Amino acid sequence: MFNLLFLQKKLVSKLPADFYLRDDVVLIAKELLGKVLYTKFDGLLCGGIITETEAYAGIRDKASHAYNGRRSDRTEIMYCKGGTAYVYLCYGVHSLFNVVTNKKDIPDAVLIRGISPLKGVETMLDRAGKKAVDKNFGVGPGKVAKILGIHYSHTGTDLCGKQIWLEDTGIHALNHEIYTGTRIGVDYAAEDALLPYRFIFTKYQKKI
DNA sequence: CGGCCGATCCACT
DNA sequence: GTGGATCGGCCGA
Numbered sequence: 539m540f541n542l543l544f545l546q547k548k549l550v551s552k553l554p555a556d557f558y559l560r561d562d563v564v565l566i567a568k569e570l571l572g573k574v575l576y577t578k579f580d581g582l583l584c585g586g587i588i589t590e591t592e593a594y595a596g597i598r599d600k601a602s603h604a605y606n607g608r609r610s611d612r613t614e615i616m617y618c619k620g621g622t623a624y625v626y627l628c629y630g631v632h633s634l635f636n637v638v639t640n641k642k643d644i645p646d647a648v649l650i651r652g653i654s655p656l657k658g659v660e661t662m663l664d665r666a667g668k669k670a671v672d673k674n675f676g677v678g679p680g681k682v683a684k685i686l687g688i689h690y691s692h693t694g695t696d697l698c699g700k701q702i703w704l705e706d707t708g709i710h711a712l713n714h715e716i717y718t719g720t721r722i723g724v725d726y727a728a729e730d731a732l733l734p735y736r737f738i739f740t741k742y743q744k745k746i
Numbered sequence: 747c748g749g750c751c752g753a754t755c756c757a758c759t
Numbered sequence: 760g761t762g763g764a765t766c767g768g769c770c771g772a
Contacts, residue, residue, distance in 0.1 A: 603768095
């Protein structure tokens, strides 16, 4: 019994607060590939392997909501300590889930753009209104939040808590398995739109 | 206070 | 490949 618990702890571990508090958001965005994002709402456990991310580098990044130190009721969450969920509404329809990183008052974040379903697939299919998993199930930031049951009202949720958390299950993306490109929909960010801050784990998701 | 627009998705052609 | 849906946040007046 003891050995079994020990083994589980070793192989599967919830990401600790320290993981999110580091100051290299681009590195964290890469490291998040392969981690498993879990939610548990109303007793329904769902999770998926993270397959695509984008880094948003705080006040120096014109694509970031917190560019130039901008603060508002919405973006205030980005200034929380790393390990907090920043979820906001996009196009009036979609909730987009971000992992806040870095220390308190430094508003870095990683947008989770794709997951590969792992746990609670039936629940996730229900939420998506689908009958079966297809190639693009879980691909797209709006869909990630939707199938995991994440809503923009969940912004500010602690990622070391019991509703939303991440685990390292021993899956790691090797450098040659990572496609690096520019971020989506950030043309307004001028030269920062060219930054190579988008990462895809090509073993699990085709680059689009 | 009004108007514009976005870190998107899906149905339809 | 494309255009419509849809509404909160943000900025300028």
